[in-house]
Amino acid sequence: MVISISDNSKKTKKMEDYENETGKFAIWRGRVTEGFKKWQKGEKIYEKDKERIMILVSDEVKSKWLNFVKKFEYTTASKLIREAVNSFIELKESNSSRKPLPQISHELKESLTIIKGYSHLLFEEYKEQLDWDVILKIKTIYDQSLILEHKIIDNLEQPKVEKSHYDILIIDDELLTINLLVDYFEMKNYTCKYFLTGTEALEEIKYSIPKLILLDILLPDIDGYEICKKIKSNENLKKVPVFFITAVPHSEVVGKMSETGADGYFLKPFDFSKFKILFDYL
Structure with a gap:
């Protein structure tokens, strides 16, 4: 039996999933394609420029993956695996471009040294000449610089x-x-x-x-x-x-x-x- 569809608005959700996954038409010239029929039956659709890769996993891992596929409505486990691998690669590449924590710590401390040093100098050398509210503001800056220094050490430097x-x-x-x-x-x-x-x-x-x-x-x-x-x-x-x-x-x-x-x-x-x-x- 030939299924004929002349209006693309009659596409089903499955057809849209097929087209998004494979890049192929589910309907061509008003007819449902053989590729979609095979895909709907569970048969694998491969592109000529794609190479098949097989991986071995335990039954427990397979079951976990298939449950995830079902829960989040992936069309196939292959799609999940492809997305997972691509996300991992992007994450690795992103991390490799980040500065190491000791370098970030060093750069932050260089700027903090100026803030902490000058606020302490102003407080110690000019407190007799400054208004009380100004002294309090300078002391607050110094105290906050100590807190920031402490956080830099705790969060960015390797613990001893x-x-x-x-x-x-x-x-x-x-x-x-x-x-x-x-x-x-x-x-x-x-x-x-x-x-x-x-x-x-x-x-x-x-x-x-x-x-x-x-x-x-x-x-x-x-x-x-x-x-x-x-x-x-x-x-x-x-x-x-x-x-x-x-x-x-x-x-x-x-x-x-x-x-x-x-x-x-x-x-x-x-x-x-x-x-x-x-x-x-x-």
Whole structure:
């Protein structure tokens, strides 16, 4: 029987799929083509300038691919494979043209050095001559440059496998507090390392165990109570002294001491005479 169709508007969805996949007509001169009939029966249609490639896969992989074909309405598994291979090639070529992360880190740091350096210089050398609101803006620029420097190091530079050695880990999202504490302990000849978020700090102590941890309670991601619980429940870290540094009410902190296992606390603003107890741990 010959199927005759004189109007292209009568094309079925299958016919359109066939034409898109093979580049051939499903209807020619008002008749359904033999190529479409074969394709509809499941027979393979090959171009003369195309070469057949066979691949061997397990039944599990084959089933997974065919389920994907059905779910996303691919006409054949071959079409899925072709698209997947082309996408992989494009991705590889795109990645090969990208700059390596250490190079990006170096370029960002070069510009950041100018911003950080000049803001620090202006703050230290001209703070007596500038209005208070100008000083605050300069200090904000400097503080933000420190945050950006920290993010560049964490996200673009290769992590060090070997353990770093320092005395005190400070976890606080306020850079003014961090700078104050770092200056204080460095005057006492102790080394410090700091993080602005709990997530970063928890990642750090997987590889490096400090002698002492000073921990703010109100952090942008994980609160200090939860961080302390994680530290004290870890077999490798539970002996590390943890002291809260916080501006939350005294009654709240005291109520959390037993639950979190913290070794002590210091309320903001600090009374540095009370810090003497810390040196017993250092």
